[in-house]
Amino acid sequence: MIRKIALPFILISFALFNAQQNIPFRLTKHNNIIVKTLVNDKDSLHLMFQIAMEDASISPERIRKADHIIFKDIISDGNTVKIGQRRYKNIRFYNNELTGHEADGKIGIAIFKDKFFKIDYDRSEFIVYNKEPDLKGYDAIDLKVENGQYFIPAESIIDLERPKAYFLLQSGYSGGLMYSNQFADDNKLDEKLFITGEKSLKNSAGQTITTKQGILPFLKIGSHSLSHVSVGFFTGDIQNQKTNYLAADVMRRFNWIFDKERKKVYIKPSKYFKKPYYKIS
Secondary structure, three states: HHHHHHHHHHHHHHHHHHEEEEOOOOEEEOEEEEEEEEEOOEEEEEEEEEEOOOOOOOOOOOOOOOOOOOOOEEEEEEEEEEOOOEEEEEHHHHEOOOOOOOOOOOOOOOOOOOOOOEEEEEEEEEEEEOOOOOOOOOOEOOOEEEEOOOEEEEEEEEEOOOOOOOOOOOOOOOEEOOOOOOHHOOOOOOHHHHEEEEEEEEOOOOEEEEEEEEEEEEEOOOOEEEEEEEEEEEEEEEOOOOOOEEHHHOOOOEEEEEOOOOOOEEEEEEOOOOOOOOOOO
């Protein structure tokens, strides 16, 4: 009798150990990832995945009701979020944070804590693994983590120069790259890039800020090069952009696997690798 039940038990245990969870998402025309959720077993919300944040938030411009998230000031603790068949506990929500198109709020990376996870743009799903998945065909890239946010190195190839910098992974911004003021000034992007558009604003003190859109000849990430990348940067009196962003239009061009220690990320070109770039209006 022991021999009859031992093998099935081993097989079941092995299957559980190697189990993976698949979470479907929808990629909008603005390159944002939308996940269907049930919050506190009551509120059906479409939340935008934001890789640059840990927790979750609700937008003041939400389409659907969020009556069962109880806030104290702007914070609500102890919420449950159900995605597919999986329930996540003790999720913190912030109130009145703007989000992307078609979303009621945002959800961050806390749901993947201590797990390998994959953003699979080919199949429009997240995959959460209990152990390291097959990494054949993927480039390994060092991941820098600051305040729970993920940064990767990349080279911007401009003329004969190849300045290297770290970029914050920012899935909430629909465009390609956004450069910091320092990077834009140090590398004279206003002079060296082909400019496709600009907008200027002036504040009450008479200070101006100009948003410029341009084309970067080549961007190299790992062993992969993207050409004619859509980029943005700021010029003017106000110097508020402190960080380089690698945003949603570049992110979707790869499938991403993050290790559970968040020391490495592995990338492989997706079906969007050579698609036209998103135009910022």
